[in-house]
Structure formats: C-alpha cells, structure tokens
Amino acid sequence: MNHRRTFLKQAGMLAGAFSAGSLFNQLHAASWEQAAQKISGLSPELAAADEDYWSVIQQGFTVSPAIINLNNGGVSPSPRIVQEAVERYNKLANEGPSYFMWRILDQGREPLRYKLATLAGCQPDEIAINRNATEALNTVIYGLNLKAGDEVIGTLQDYPNMIQAWRQRALRDGIVYKQLSFNFPIENDDEIVAAYEKAITPKTRILHVTHIINWVGQIMPVRKLCRMAHQHGLEVVVDGAHSFGLLDFKIPDLECDYFGTSLHKFLSAPIGSGMLWIKKEKIEKIWPLTCNDKPNSGDIRKFETLGTRSFPIEQGIGEAINFHTAIGSKRKEERIRYLKNYWADKVKDIPKVKLHTSLKADYSCAICGVSVDGMTPAQLDGALFGTYKIHTVGIVWENISCVRITPHVYTRIADLDKLVHAIEEIASGKKA
Template sequence: MTWSRREVVAGLGALAVAPAASSGRPLADLLPAVPAGVTPERLAGDEEFWAGVAALFRVSPAFVNLENGYYGVMPEPVRQAYHRNVDLLNERNSHLLRTAYKARADRIRQRVARVVGASAAEIALTRGGTEALQNLIAGYNRLRPGDAVMYADLDYHSGQYAMNWLAGRRGVRVERIVIPEPATRQAVLDTYERALGERPGVRLLLLSHLNNRTGLVAPVREICVMARHRGVDVIVDAAHSFGQLEFTVDDLDADFAVFSLHKWMGAPLGSGFLYIRAHRLADIAPVFADETYPAGDIRSRVHSGTMDVAPILTVGTALDFHEALGGANKQARLRYLRDRWVHRVRDVPGMQILTPDEPGMYGAITAFRLAGRTRTEENVAITDHLMNRHRIFTVQRGGVTAGDCVRVTPALFTTAEHLDRLAAALRTLPRALR
C-alpha cells in the first residue's frame, strides 16, 4: 500500500480536528465493559472491546505506528489532565511549587508505591528511567578499586555508559557478557550463572527485566538470587516492563530498580521513579551530597532541580487508566498482538525472530533480523521500506552482538489488522530488498 503526499496531509488534517474523549466522565464509563467471566487471554482477541480502548487514543492515521517502545502515547483522559496541569503550573507558578505541589507529589509517590508493591519510603520520583538508572549506578558506594561491574549486550545503552563511567571514577573493571541467540530461559540463566562463576570480582550487575533492543524478558528473580549468593548486587532496569507486564518488586526480588512512567503506564514524558529496598538505602549515596532531604530519606538520591512538574501531577490519572483497564488485560493484549505478526512470519526464508515464544520471555516488543543483514544501514533500509512502501513505522536497533535488527512494538491502540498488514509486508521483504 503506497500513500500519496496528499493522503498523508489529509490524514494529519483529520487528526487535528478529531474529537477528544470527554474529560468529565469517570474512566470506568469511558472504557468498554469487560464481559463477565472472560479471562485476560480470551479478552486479548476481542477486537470490538479493544476498538473501544483504541478510541481513547488520539493517534495519526497517516501511518501505522509500530514504534511505541520509545515512549507511550497518553490516552485522552491522561492527555487532557496533563494539559490542565500545564495550565495550573503556568497560572500558579512558584506558589504551586512551594505549597500544594509537595503534598500532591507525596500522594502520587504513595500511589506509585502501592502499584509496584513497595512502601513510599522506598520510592523516589524522577524525570524518567534513565535519570533513575544513572543515579543508582553513580551513587552505588560499595565498589572498591579492583572490583568489577557487569552488564550484557542487550542492556540499555545509557546504563552501559554509566557502568563504563565507573571504570574511570572508581577504578573498577567493566565486564560485558553476551545474551545467546536463540535465547531461551535456560540459556539466559546458564549465561549469567557461568559469567558470575567465572568472574568472582564482580560486585555490581546491571540487569534488564525487558530489554529495549529485542524485547527479551529475563528471569530476573532467579538471576537476583544467584547474584546475591555470590555477594553481587543487582540494579534491575524495569523501565520497559512496568505497565507492559504485570508484576511487583517482590516478584523481581530486587534491592535496587528503576522504572519509567511515560512508557507503558502512559504518563506524560518526564516521569519515572527509582526503588531502593529499605535496608539498602545507605548503599546508594545522596546525589551530589544533596541536603534538601536528610540522608535517611530516599528523595535525597534524586535532585532534578527546578523541573516541569506537570507530568508528575498527571501520574495519578495514568495509574487510574491502567488500573481501570487492568494490568493483566494489558499484558495479555500486548502479547496477543506480538504473537499475531510473529506467528505469521516465522516461516519466511531467512527471518530471524530474536525473542522466543517461550511463556514469560516476551511482552509487546519483539525484534527481527533477515539472515545476513546485520549492518546498521541494511536494517535502516528495511525500516525505510516498511515506512515508504507500506506506511508502517518501525525502528532499527543496534548494540546486539550478533548484528543489528528491526524492533516492532505495538500498543493498546494497535489493531489486529495493523499486524496483519505488517506480516504481509514482511513476507515480501526478502524479494523486495534484492
């Protein structure tokens, strides 16, 4: 399917005048009713139900957006709440920041803590997962010269950079491991078991729950346990998994973790948080010797300066939407959408799906590679072809040891037809790229 420039412009014009969902109705009334007795797995394929959910997202009709891993589109109730909070901040200015905001932010912190299964004393709000990750890595104070830190090729690039930074600042050695392809749960466990056993000097491990390159979900709990037995601390990067998968911090068994709220929770850009298990707080130093809060307060581990607080003020509405829809329903739908296209292209000659079908090892995000096409420019050519020829937006991802790939990320507003269109385009890809 090829779209003319006139059709694209017309689509963008339609978006500009699209009616917004009413902000005066409760979320329970805006969302379609879940049929009684229907499991999340059965609901996942109910296109009528999910069309009702999709109607609460304002997205461009000019292309099919399958690059939703960067950040999440806000549903209309959240977008409207965000606009109200932007106006409130602009109108009340520093009076808001010096008075009502502090109490509101603390209530939001308590709400986030309940959702993730922690206490508010273990949560500090940040401007996103990256800030949280950098603060935990830079603030970890148990490293000594000669120790080692470790991460995998699939871990987030900003986390890798921060771990590399420790080499010059703390005199530590940096160890990099490779997640095997094809990945299986046992293969991932074996890789970490072997790496930790062969590197007794490792003291800190960066571990992605659901990585942003291929979407592989790691067995975090088991890896945290094996690391703890060897005296290795783990910082879990749950920025992509929170809101995409259904879990709590107890399920991860993590002492340190980072989360994003503007990805799969659908909060505005600029919202996230870090988690430090209560008895481990002293092992992360206050950022830049911050004195805004006492050292015994986790909020001293974040200092963002004067920031746009409208995203934080909107987090409660995003959590309302998440809970009204149901985390288990979201997880089942996103996995269903992923399966919809993956199962239709596995038999394509040369098609390499980099995330396994093994239960618990994937969510919405999955990447593919065509055999022999491992270079950046070759995968950019694929994303360009999908966009220019089929109006399907995807993204090339690098950093995978075996070669670059193309990441596909559906969202709650994605339809089965969108994934069928992708599958049809991918089936012609080897021939189209000759």
C-alpha cells in the same frame, strides 16, 4: 468560577487524578466498566483476543492515522486523559508558577508516590519520582560506594546509557566493569544464570541486569539471578525500563536491591517521567545524584532534589495509573503479548524472514526483532515506512541486527495485518 474552584480544591487536596472527579472517572469509568463486564468471565489470555473490549480501550488514545506506530519500545503515546491532565496543570502553573507549583501541585507528589507504590507492590518510602530510567539507574550507579578493584558484571546487550555510566565509574574510580555477551533468543534460564555466576570472582560486588532487553525483548530471569547473586553476597541493580507497566509483577517479588524504570513506555505516562525503587534498608548508603542537605539519610525523597521540574508531567502520571489499573496489569500484559505473537506467527515461516525473539510467554512479551535476508535493518525500516507508513526502528548493536517492532494496547489488528502484508511483499522482492 465554580468549575475553577472545584478544580483548585481537587489539585490542593489530591492532585485531581486520585479523586472522584479524576479525568478518567469523568471520561472513561462508565463505558470501561460496561465493556469489562462483558469479558469478566474470560481469563486474561482469552480476553486478549476480544476485539470489542479492546476497541473501547483504543478510543482513549489520539494516535495519528497517518502512520502506524510500532515503535512503542522507544516511547509510548499517552492516552487523551493524560495529555489533558498535563495541559490543565501546565495552564494552572503558569497562572502563578511559584504559588501553584510549589504550594499546590507539589502537594500532589505524596498521593502519587502512594499510588505508584501500590502498583509496584512496595512501601511508598521506597519510591522516588524522577524523569526516566537513565536518571533512576544513574542515581544508583554513581551513588554506590564502590572502590578501585571492585567488580560489576553486566552485558554488552544492556542499555547504552547504563553501560556508559558504569564505564565512567571505571574511568573515575578504578572499578572493574565486566560485560557478558548473549546470543538471543535464549529459552533456558539456567544458561543465563550460569553465565553470570561463572563470571563472579571474590572482587565482584554488583550484578547489573536488564529485565527486558530493549533491542529484542528477551525477558531475563531476574529473580533467579537475584537469588544466585545474594548467595554470593552480591547486590543486584535491575533496569526495568521496558518491564514496568507491561509485565504483571511486583518489584519486591524480583528480590533485587535496586530498580529503575521509565514511566513513559508501557505505563503510557507523560513523556519524561520515571521512577526509582530502592530497598528500604539500602536507601541510606546510596548518595544522591544531585545535591541534598542530608545525603546519607534513609529518606527516599533525597533523590528528588532536582530543582525546578515539570510538576504538570508528574501529576499527569496519576491519570496514566488510573488508565492502566482500569485495564488490569495481567490483562494488559496478555493483550500486548497477543498482538506481538499475532504478527510474528504470521511472518515467521515466510522465506527470507527471520525472527530474533522467542515467541514463548516466559521469554518475551511486546518487543520482537525481525530481519529479511539481504537487507540491512536500515533498509527494512526504510521500506516499511517509505512504502507502508509503518514506523519501526532499525537495531544494529553488538551482535544484534534486526528491526524492532513493538505494539501497544491501542494497536489495531488491521494495522498488524498491514505489517504482515508489508513484510510478505518486501521479503518477496515486490517492494523494497
């Protein structure tokens, strides 16, 4: 009973995750601090290769030893403490849903909003908590006051759900949706910016930019695109599904107007959690995706009238933030880039093997596309899993045809050595 009263007190005041009694503090704080002290004198780039430190981080996950999961670009596993937080809050909610959900757990959204804003480098009143990047960005896409003839510029390589949302606005409202096409990798920001700028006409109102192209991991020059767009009087919507929690940046530094992301990718928050950021002065003009009694207000919370939703998932985000913050954004970014380069450098010169992603730090981080001559992406993906139990994903989209491979902080060097061995054997024809 004493334990229960303590937990209820934490849940009521701070939703647990941001209190001294958080699961992270209970299970990891001491050992992580000790491990971090050993690399305190190393730059993030050098710390990225310290396997003793990262072995401590890896112990926080519960990934299956039966497969090697290298499709973290789709959705990442949550650390143990995040899973346990969701389970704990779910059990609590089911003891009396209408009481514990609405009167206890619902009070945790404001502390969570504050912590997300701290991570994002923005004001809390610019952050709405929702379920994924699709919901966040569809809120903006459908909420903008655009009229027939107004133009939006995106690319064929953007995420399908965003493409379809803009196409539906074109069908419904008569806007003009124009799509550029790029042949990635591109190691020249000016080439990308010039392509967008060339497509602008007097009717253009919006640029839609994907921060990291999900198919092959190309990092787009978002800030340069935003500055160019603003010079033309345009607004910029940024799809940050694969960048938030991976790259070390603050959202306002991108200089965009709207930003949506999924938190269940590189932040490793519970599956089905996301975030919308809208520049403070622009909130008022965006219509909510779902109903609200004050749809024209400047309160970011108008985008959270989703009805009954999973409060346990929301509160599990808090422990994911603790986990991420304890590693450090820059250290985490460099570790994941190191893991991607580790395997990619070893396979890039193998006969018949082709990389579809730049290995330069300015243009990629976690995601890398690879192909083997004479094999379709489905065949290569099937061979990797069927023979080696390496889980990846085959990509065939517009002018992109490859297998996408994405490690995360829990990925072991030994697993990447197995990947390299597998690609060597497959490319040589020994296994297929």
